[in-house]
Amino acid sequence: MIDPRVYSICEEYGVVIVDGRSYPGIRETRAVVTLDRILSAKGEDHFRLVLSTVAETENNQGYIDKHLLWAVSDLVETYRVLIEANPSEWLVCFDRAPVGELQVVAKGLRHQRFALVGMLAERVVRRFGPNAGQGDLFDDRRAA
Incomplete structure (x- = not known):
């Protein structure tokens, strides 16, 4: 039985749950x-942060699958x-972050x-880590 809060909180964040046979x-x-497992294991505040991260950013709304949800959950827990x-x-x-592209890269991995956690964590550390203000001259993601 799925916790009814999953449906109501998803609706709140504009995330629609579709049938398992639908794309x-x-x-x-x-x-x-x-979603139910994350809510049950981590609590509502954590669940809301996960949904906020995937639903309130334009670059993450394309393919909200179990791997992305767990990856974001892991990152929310680590970087709370x-x-x-x-x-x-x-x-x-x-x-x-090019989340969709990273998902494609991770898809081929076991x-x-x-894999997604690692790729996204690298982006977070570059933005917030000790050398965040110091750009990498040879980085393809550096600002123009």
């Missing part, structure tokens, strides 16, 4: 069991203090969730 579109997911101190910057960081 989800923009802002849609069929990962209802994953950072998120609470800089919620807007957290969302900007995710908005600038442990998609963990």
Whole structure:
């Protein structure tokens, strides 16, 4: 039985849960069991941060699958203090990450969730880590 809060909170964030046999579109997911597990294991505040991260950033709404949800959940758990101190910057960081492209890269790997966590964590550390203000001259992602 899926916790009814999953449906109501998803609706609040504009995420539509579709049938498991359907291919989800923009802002849609069929990962209802994953959502329920995250809510049950981590609590409502954590769940809301995960949904906020995927739903309130333009670059993450394309394919909200179980791997992305668990990856974001892992990152929210790891960087909770950072998120609470800089919620807007957290969302900007995710908005600038090419999440869809990273999902495609991870798709070919055995442990998609963990590959995605690593690739996204690298982006977070570059934005918020100790050398965040110091750009890498040879980085293809440097600002013009």
